[in-house]
Amino acid sequence: MKDLFRNEKMTRREFIKTSARTGIGIGLGLTAAGSILIGAGNKSGGKKPEELVKMTWMTPRGTLDVPDDYDLWVAKKMGYFEELGLDVDLEPGPQDSFACTKFVDQKQADLGYPSPGVLTASVEQGMDVIMMFEMMIGQVFDFAVKPDSPIKDVHDIEGKTMSLGFAGWEVIVEPIFLELGIDPKSVTYIYSGMQMGQAVAMGQADVALSWEGLRAQWQAQGLDLRYFVGQKFSIMPANGYAGRKSDLKDPAKRDLLVRFLKASAMGIHFYTVNSRAAAQIMYDSLPAVREQMKPKLAYESMNQLAFPNSEGERRGKGYGWFDVEGWNKYLDIVYKLGQTSKRLNIDEVITNDLVKEANDFSRSRVAKDAKNFKLNDEWAAVQETKGPYF
DSSP states (O other), X not given: OTTOEEOOOXXXXXXXXXXXXXXXXXXXXXXXXXXXXXXXXXXXXXXXXXXXXXXXXXXXXXXXOSGGGHHHHHHHHTTHHHHTTEEEEEEOOOSOTTHHHHHHXXXXXXXXXXXXXXXXXHHHTTOSOEEEEEXXXXXXXXXXXXXXXSOOSGGGGTTSEEEESSTTTHHHHHHHHHHHTOOGGGOEEEEOTTOHHHHHHTTSOSEEEEETTXXXXXHHTTOOOEEEOHHHHOOOOOOEXXXXXXXXXSHHHHHHHHHHHHHHHHHHHHHHHOHHHHHHHHHHHOHHHXXXXXXXXXXXXXXXXXXXXXXXXXXXXXTBOOOHHHHHHHHHHHHHTTSSSSOOOHHHHBOOTTHHHHTOSOHHHHHHHHHHOOOOHHHHTSOOOOSOOO
């Protein structure tokens, strides 16, 4: 662990400047470059394959080789994008925290997948972006401690040492601390790259930042840690799909966004009916994931994120629905912390306007697709589990 080092806190504005120069990323907020653009080609419905409209979605992580985006791989495999008249490119792209909003703003991509922190900073900078589809209601980030740690409650983190990936990730954890009533200034940070869990296991930090999906990977790696799962103590929002606010004023472009989000919703619904089938599709689509993980681990990692993806549906609001209460609380807190120079209005940041249309698909038809999907022998041997996965 010789790479661990202590550093001074960096302000949000300093981090924005630094990330633009160096490509350092915030948590789940890295991204890509694309080709396309919305509105190219025939805009009518019922297209033949040669008339499909090109669209590009950009990952928030700088890589596609993660289980998280199963809904989009399902939509590709099952032909949902194509039947809705779309030819969708999924792009990895540069290691730049703001790539997923900058490229959308600059019309080099149609949709990105920013974290709330990246989204709010982008809106404040005047980028033409708004989140249109909430992928996970509630907190995606978790905290990890050693099993015998004296930290018995999440509030006990006050005054302790926390392992983060990189300088700048304070903007992830400090809104959570304020939500919990913890003084952010009381916490000392250690920056350990992606060895955050190892730093805690070796006694070089009291607490590590983790997140759903990564938690399963650490467990599979044999890291013996105890977790405070964010879904249990925080209503803060998580990443979602963001596009251009100006496109919502153009009926043809708005229609294409709805189609993309509908295909995603169909992919999530497919998962709720046959989670192993969704995992197999994702796994078969990503050779690097097959190299990194056995099916059991890939399944568990996917489930930790996929189960909360359907929270809006469980609440009767539909896939992609935003919990406005959680977002308003988040906007209050980031303003109080000085992470935004003004208190942003909710309608500057998110919109539920496309959710109803995105959910206008035959659930029985998608359920039939999922039930009829034939698992191969490897995936048939994986034990199916039901959520919640925290």
